[in-house]
Amino acid sequence: MRTLPTRRTARLFAPAIAALAALSLTACEDGTGTKDEGASAPVSSPAAAQPGKTDSGRPATSTPDEKAEGTKGTEGDDKAAPGDANASDSAAAPENRVLCNGSNTKVTAQPVPRPLNHMLITVTNTGSKLCDLTYYPVLRFDEMQWAPTAAKETQPQAVTTLAPGESGYAGVLLAAADGSGDGGATAKKLTVAFQGRTPNSDGGATATPPLPAKGVYYDSSLTVTYWQQSMDDALAW
Numbered sequence: 001m002r003t004l005p006t007r008r009t010a011r012l013f014a015p016a017i018a019a020l021a022a023l024s025l026t027a028c029e030d031g032t033g034t035k036d037e038g039a040s041a042p043v044s045s046p047a048a049a050q051p052g053k054t055d056s057g058r059p060a061t062s063t064p065d066e067k068a069e070g071t072k073g074t075e076g077d078d079k080a081a082p083g084d085a086n087a088s089d090s091a092a093a094p095e096n097r098v099l100c101n102g103s104n105t106k107v108t109a110q111p112v113p114r115p116l117n118h119m120l121i122t123v124t125n126t127g128s129k130l131c132d133l134t135y136y137p138v139l140r141f142d143e144m145q146w147a148p149t150a151a152k153e154t155q156p157q158a159v160t161t162l163a164p165g166e167s168g169y170a171g172v173l174l175a176a177a178d179g180s181g182d183g184g185a186t187a188k189k190l191t192v193a194f195q196g197r198t199p200n201s202d203g204g205a206t207a208t209p210p211l212p213a214k215g216v217y218y219d220s221s222l223t224v225t226y227w228q229q230s231m232d233d234a235l236a237w
Helices: 007-031 064-092 231-235
Strands: 105-112 118-125 131-133 138-141 160-162 167-173 185-187 190-193 216-218
Touching: 105 190, 118 160, 118 231, 160 167, 167 231
Parallel strands: none
Antiparallel strands: 105 118, 118 167, 131 160, 138 190, 185 216
16 A cells, blocks of 8 residues: 655655746747747947938838928929920910011121122121021112022022021122123112012011122122021022
């Protein structure tokens, strides 16, 4: 017959039983996936954070006030650019352009050494709007009763348009180089007439640029070019 443990024996084994229970609990926690806290993670210092980023490394999100402040200048620039472009387009629109004539231009007429027997007419826009030089100048020396013809091969593909301060040109063949022209005369006065939007229509005020004191000799070969955008083109014929 087995002898039952006494109360004294039970008290002796109590601490051992408690220790075993604690070890079993620890083993159970490790075996069932209970998170082991381990060493404490370091706390990020505010001084270590990068400008514009959060502690996690993600870009910082601006507040509505910051966004408004940061984009204010850009929005102003974006609005200015279309305005400038629209203003330029509006100024170049056909309805806002005028004809070049004696009222809004300065006109000069000067004989040139090359090509032989040629004169250059220069028209400079002195107005505040774009102006068009249409077709070719209609010239009249002194009281002549006829108008010189224009060389058809000099007609440009587009109308010569002058911005304020720009110049346009026309070349004038005064007399045949070989002397084959007839009805020669020396002119002391020149009147330059301008054409309108349709051929031979009135383009407005005429101009009377001064001629050299000795006058300009011309004959029946007198011919003009269409208005050109460059001096070289006007004298190439």
